[in-house]
Amino acid sequence: MKKGKITISIVVFFITVMLVSSMFIQFRTVEKTNSMGIDSMRENELRQEIVSWKNKYNEIDEKLQSNNQKIEEYTNTIQNNQQASELIDNELKEYNMLVGKTNVTGDGVVLKLIDTLEQSFSASNLVYLVNELKYAGAEAISINNQRIINSTDIVSINNNQYILVNGERIVSPYEVKAIGNKDELDKILNFENDGFVPYYRSKGYTLDINFQSNVKIPSYDKEIILKYIKEEE
């Protein structure tokens, strides 16, 4: 009887241990996974979740597409603007070249006017030469690297002692450079008897004329300020 009771007690002990421990494992499992994690979701919940995510995805996809469209529009406008600004840039470059704000190079002529004891060049001679060159279609002219622009002055001061170009004093030898059609320049400058070169040579002036294919003329290095003129509206 006593032996039977002991075995019963042992069996009951083991069974209780197993039951209680498994119950507590289960408690803890349920507690841990009670929070909304994907691992702990049932199939229906998962399905609902997928549906809601799909909806969200579609919404966001639509937004993305509209945003992409906007971006495309913006890039188009930017491109247009870029084209416009390129156009303006090119125009600006052209105008700068026209005004004389850029270093330029091209075919042309280089004249060297040298003062001698017998004859020296005056400012009016230079003005005449510049005028001749312009007549011959010169697109850019410089005297001793002073660029001749719209507002350039060529004046003599103190009874022809100094010559000022662009307000800077220049001295002999005067190097006059011009870019333009070589044939045209040649024709005008070397015009028989009346052209600049033969005329002044006949009068005893010393001057060289030299046609070059790569004449370099520097830019006008001062600011061009317009104070009084205004555009008429």
Add this chain to the structure above:
Amino acid sequence: MIFIAIILGCVIGLVLGNFAPIISYTYSSYLAIAIVAALDSVFGGVASSLNKKFDMGIFISGFFGNAILAILLAYLGQRLNVDIYLVAIFVFVSRMFNNLAIIRRYYLDKFRKRKIKEAEMAENNTK
């Protein structure tokens, strides 16, 4: 003796259960059904011991057999896409209620018999 075993078992089981690793959620439903089956066996054992019909072999085989069978049925139910585990829980819980009713009646009877005896004793004393 048996009570000491039960209390000791509860304490050790509690400690073991608190330190054992938790199982994954997928299998926790199987463990739950095994626990319900085991509880059913325990209550059945208590009820039968009260009726002096307790059999160790039946108790142990019922304890493990029911638990394993419940797990297998639940697994089968999942494979068949039928919620068999619900039926198993229903059966086990209803049996648990039956056994609890037997236990309750036993102690209620005992209590009433004692009251009647006490009343008779009192009557005898007054006579």
